[in-house]
Amino acid sequence: MGEIKTATNRPARPGKAVSRRNRMARPAPGAHAVRRQRPVLTPTFSQKLRYRFDNALAKGPTVVIGWLAALTFGIFVVFGIIFWAFRVDGINGGPPVPNPVEGVWQAMLRVVDAGTFAGDADWPVRLLSFVVTLAGIFIAGSLIGLIANGVDQRIEGLRKGRSDVLETGHTVVLGWSPRIAAIVTELVIANSSEKDAAVVILGAEDKTTMEDALSAAVRDTGSTRVVCRSGSPAKADDLRMVNLLGARSVIVMAAGSGDADAIKAVLAIKTIDPDFRGPRVVAEIADPVYAASIQTLTDQKVVTVNSDHVIAEITAQSCRQSGLSQVLRDLLDFDGDEVYFAPFPELTGHTYADALTAFESASLLGLAHADGSVEVNPPGTRVLVEGDEVIAVAEDDSTFTCTGVRAVEPALPLLATDEVLPPTHLVVVGWSVLGPKVVREIDQFAVEGTVVDVVVDPSLVDPADVVVPDLRHSELRVFASTAGPEELAALVADQTYDQGIVLSYRDAVEAADGDARTLLTLLALRRVWPAGGDRAVRIVAEVLERDDVELAQAGGVDDWIVSDEVTSLMLAQLSERTELAQVFLDLFSPDGARLTFRPAHRYVGTEAVPFASVVAAGALRDESVLGWRVAATGSVHLNPPKSTAVSLVAEDQVLVVESRG
Incomplete structure (x- = not known):
């Protein structure tokens, strides 16, 4: 080869001084030639085949199964044609095969069943059958093994909870929390009248771990299927996996990182349901600033629950009066009496005081207006207009029926004014x-x-x-x-x-x-x-x-x-009826209405009277009467029938909803 000259041995042109820095920075003229002279490696056929085989394995068992199936079928065809073309005698001790199809069939039998060639009579056919059988042992055996492995991987994938959910009309719970057991329990009770209901939980934990925890905590799910999936509530693809758009409601838990995870989950829902026109969404948010932001950005379509606020309010009210915690638990869970909304056109033009005694098996506590606002314990003189709905405590929606406006004589109280309570x-x-x-x-x-x-x-x-x-x-x-x-x-x-x-x-x-x-x-x-x-x-x-x-x-x-149960009950209730949020917000707000027990003789004397008369006496004070508490036993009678005879003593109390102020 000729000498390769570099800038160091090439003389400088006259009038041009080449500095040492430029000489070092400038590439040698022959450097590119040296790189172009590198030999190009040409892979062999076996290397190419092995490379393609490695890529096929990397794609998973499905591709390999396809190649092995094709190779196995090729063995059938090749040896079947050999059996027919060379007129091989002695196959199964008989004459040569009459056609290629029969030859392929005989080759397949020797691949599938290694003992088939035992009946061959001549040595040439024995040797061919032996080769076909060996190919079947290695290739067909590998195919069967890969199929079994693919099935195992599929089962393992199902155990990991990554398969799609095909439920519709279900409730989706996003995020795993110890409170989920209480939520599932309440949803099971709520779905007890449905033949086919489902609750789908999407959490970051292992599917088996979630299922074991729920099985131990919720032993009887009735007609409700509980389905767990492992994934991130903040990923839209995982939300599609649980068919979020096909759900009727979504509960977002403040799990893991708390509010951060809940906010991310709400934003992930927004990516697949931008206007929140799909399922109802209830989110557990502790920070009131974050809660207000979410409600504003979603046009109030996402209902938020502040766990600490709810627990503090209920704890304080329970501390204030004995029996209130029992009433609040009864209103929050699905077992017993619940809060319902329903329109009753026949009450249009009547006052709220008239409506209080117009329901035999339901106790009114407020009105929902056509503009979406809710008024808990409105004044007795409030007139119901077209579009108003009645809010009441009832055992079931089937018992929430109007029995007609009627004149009810108020009971005569013994105490005209409230007693003055001493400091505590x-x-x-x-x-x-x-x-x-x-x-x-x-x-x-x-x-x-x-x-x-x-x-x-x-x-x-x-x-x-x-x-x-x-x-x-x-x-x-x-x-x-x-x-x-x-x-x-x-x-x-x-x-x-x-x-x-x-x-x-x-x-x-x-x-x-x-x-x-x-x-x-x-x-x-x-x-x-x-x-x-x-x-x-x-x-x-x-x-x-x-x-x-x-x-x-x-x-x-x-x-x-x-504590955790209270929040769980509220989340479950709001997931079924988001309109209840305004009722609970009013009851738990310092400036709203409140549940309280008042002395019985403030409403009734010593004579036994129908409960409707006690309700009418409360209406005169602009209060909605829901029941009474017996001091001797501590038992609370919530939403009794209006015709029930009531006889109370001085120590007993009447449960009312009153406006603060």
Whole structure:
């Protein structure tokens, strides 16, 4: 080869000075020639075949099965033609095959059944049959193995929960949470009258793990199928996998990263249903700013539920009056009485007070107007107009029927005015993010001079962080205590309390540990305040896990709130009827209506009267009467028939919905 000259041995042109930097940066003239002279590798046929085979394997078993099936069929054809073309004698001990089809058939028999060639008589046909059988052992055997492996992969794929859901009219739950068991339980009850119902859960967890957890928590699903799929609620493809557009409702859980995951799931729904014209969507959002943003951006079509707000409101109301938690649970679950909406044109032109006694088996609590607004406990003089719907508590939609407007004589009360309640002294043991909301809610109903003592474990909560600003009627005092039995008993024994509230340290410990501390606290308080004794004090406790309620009852609790269950019940209710959101929002709003128990003699005397007369007496005070509570037993009678005879004593109470103000 000739010499390859470079810039270093080439003389510089006259008048041009070549700097060292330029010489180093400039590529050599022959450099490209050197690269072009590299030999090009030419793959052999076997390398090409192996390369194609590797690519086929990478595509999965389906492609390989196709190639092996074609190769196996090719063996049938080739050896079948050989049997016929060469007039091979002795096949099965007989004469040569008469045609190619028979030859292919005989070749196939030797591939499928290795013992077929045992009947061959001559050595040439024996050798050919032996070769065909060996090919069948290796190739057809591989084909069968791949088919079996493909089936196993398909079954494994089904176990992983990645197959499409073909359900329609189902409820989709997005995100996995321990609260899902309570939601599924309520949906099973709601679907009890349907022959073919389904609940589909899409979570990031393993499908088998979700199914095992639900099987242990929900033992009887009735007519409802529970289907689990593994995937991301934030991916549109996974939402299509569960047939979200074919669902009737969607519940978005704040699982994993909390609000972030719920927001992503709502936005993923928007990608496949931009105007939210498909299923009803209910999302669990804790941050009120995020909740307001979602409602604004979706034109109020996505209903949001603030778990902490709901739990705090119900806990505070349950602490305020005995029996309210029982009423609220009854309204939130699908077992027993529920809240229904329905139009009754025959009531148009009548007042709300007239409508209160026009239903034998339903108790009214408000009106829904044609513009979409909801009015809980409107004034008795409010006239129903065309398009108004009645909101009532009823056992079932079949019992929500109007029996006609009739004149009802109000019962004669013994008390013309309300009694003046004295200030109260409450103790709250434990603290969490719910604490300020509970104390603030109690303050709204408290009279001037009420004192709230908060006892916290300094190892879990800094006493300096226990602050509730803007209390109008109550004084907040904070005490540090490890909440051990002796120390806690000594702390509360020196004070006279009207009520005790036990909150879980939900922000500092796991649910199981939080409930364990709650149970020990209950036992300690009951040692100081024995039930039925002179110092008996009503105790309300927050329980995080439903399974611990029975233990709390054994510990002496008078009333309890299962935090996660409350939120689950509301999510399940709103997924079936999103219009209930405005009713619950009004009942749980500081400026809206409220459920409360009032002294019985405020509405009725000592004579037994029909319940309709008690309802009419409440209408005179612009209150919607829903039932009564018997003080001796603590039992609450919600939505009794209007014809039921009522005889109440001074200690009993009437359950009403009243406007705040």
